[in-house]
Amino acid sequence: MTMSESEPNSEISVMLVDDHAIWRGGVRSMLEDTEFSVIAEASSGHEAIERARENNPQLTLLDIRMAGGDGLDALQTLKKEHPRMAVVMLTTYDNPTYMARAVAGGAAGYLLKGVERDELLASLRAVCSGEMLLNAKDLVRSLRGISDHALGSTDLIEPLTEREQEVLRLLATGLSNREIAVILFVAESTVKTHVEHIIGKLAVSDRVQAAVWAARQGLVTVASEA
Numbered sequence: 001m002t003m004s005e006s007e008p009n010s011e012i013s014v015m016l017v018d019d020h021a022i023w024r025g026g027v028r029s030m031l032e033d034t035e036f037s038v039i040a041e042a043s044s045g046h047e048a049i050e051r052a053r054e055n056n057p058q059l060t061l062l063d064i065r066m067a068g069g070d071g072l073d074a075l076q077t078l079k080k081e082h083p084r085m086a087v088v089m090l091t092t093y094d095n096p097t098y099m100a101r102a103v104a105g106g107a108a109g110y111l112l113k114g115v116e117r118d119e120l121l122a123s124l125r126a127v128c129s130g131e132m133l134l135n136a137k138d139l140v141r142s143l144r145g146i147s148d149h150a151l152g153s154t155d156l157i158e159p160l161t162e163r164e165q166e167v168l169r170l171l172a173t174g175l176s177n178r179e180i181a182v183i184l185f186v187a188e189s190t191v192k193t194h195v196e197h198i199i200g201k202l203a204v205s206d207r208v209q210a211a212v213w214a215a216r217q218g219l220v221t222v223a224s225e226a
Contacts (some may be wrong), residue, residue, distance in 0.1 A: 012128055015040040015057040017048040017074070018090075019066040023113070027061060029115045036124060045069030049077050057085060059128060062107075064091040064098055075105035086113075086127045089134075090115075097173040102134060104179035109133030121180065151188075158201050167194040171207055172214035 021043070028038050040055040042048040046064065046069035046189055050200045058079060064071040075087055088109035089102050102110050108127045111120065123133055160168065163184075170180045172194050177195065181188040204210050 010061055010105075011035055011037040012124075013037055013039045013055070013057045015042065015048065015051055015055065015060045016044045017045070017051075017060060017066075017071065018063040019043045019068065027120075030120060034121060036121075043068065046075030047069050048082070052078055052082055052085070056082065059124065060085060060087045061090045062087055064089060064093055066173050072101045072105060075102065075107055076129050079106035083096060088127055099134065100170055100173040100175055100183065101179070104175055105183050107134055147192065160201055162199060164194050164198050164201070167191060168198050168210060168214050171195060171198070172211040174211070 012035055014031065016027055016038055018027075024041050026103050031038060036059070040051040042056055043064075044066050048060070048069070048071075052060065057115045062071045062075060062078075071091075072087065075089075078085060078087055083167045086108045087106065088111060089098070089107050090111050090113060091098065092113050094112055099110055108131075109123055111123055112131065115123075127133060166184065167180060170183060175183070176193040178188050184191070195210070198210055199206065202210055202213050204213055
């Protein structure tokens with residue numbers, strides 16, 4: 001049951017999480033005179049977890065890189081403790097690495113800061129109606145589009161299968177086998193087998209070296225620290 005179905009015409013409680021008060025104020029003003037009511041704010045991932053326990057918001061807008069607690073780490077705890085709460089990542093980072101972690105963590109959406117008010121409201125309404133603005137299929141498609149020709153141009157004794165290519169791209173973003181399994185809707189043991197095959201075909205020693213290989217081939221975009 002979605003928020004809109006369970007409580008028609010009611011306010012939707014929102015928590016804003018960002019380490020910049022000016023940004024939080026800007027988003028709060030964008031939500032004024034709408035069905036979205038800001039009931040809590042936090043300046044870090046750690047604080048967000050505490051504020052969520054105290055206020056139980058229906059929707060959280062969560063930044064990624066913050067002093068005092070990473071948003072993607074907080075995402076997993078928030079979804080574990082509040083499984084019905086919708087979380088939308090709102091960040092400056094347009095990067096498949098962060099998108100992959102957001103998908104694995106259960107985020108319903110991934111929006112870039114600078115989004116126009118109408119687009120923001122439309123996205124939040126869609127999420128609260130049960131839609132997923134960020135899903136595994138879109139993520140895998142975006143990763144595949146980064147550098148498809150690189151795998152075809154490499155001199156491998158035995159080529160990687162399409163599934164192994166997907167696993168390699170996700171592995172290279174830093175995801176664990178469990179997180180990759182969530183994204184690809186397969187068993188963790190299946191991912192482990194794929195990783196073993198990948199390591200063998202690339203003739204590398206471990207998953208770290210496989211990730212390095214993928215980065216050198218241009219299969220992933222390394223997340224910026226800026």
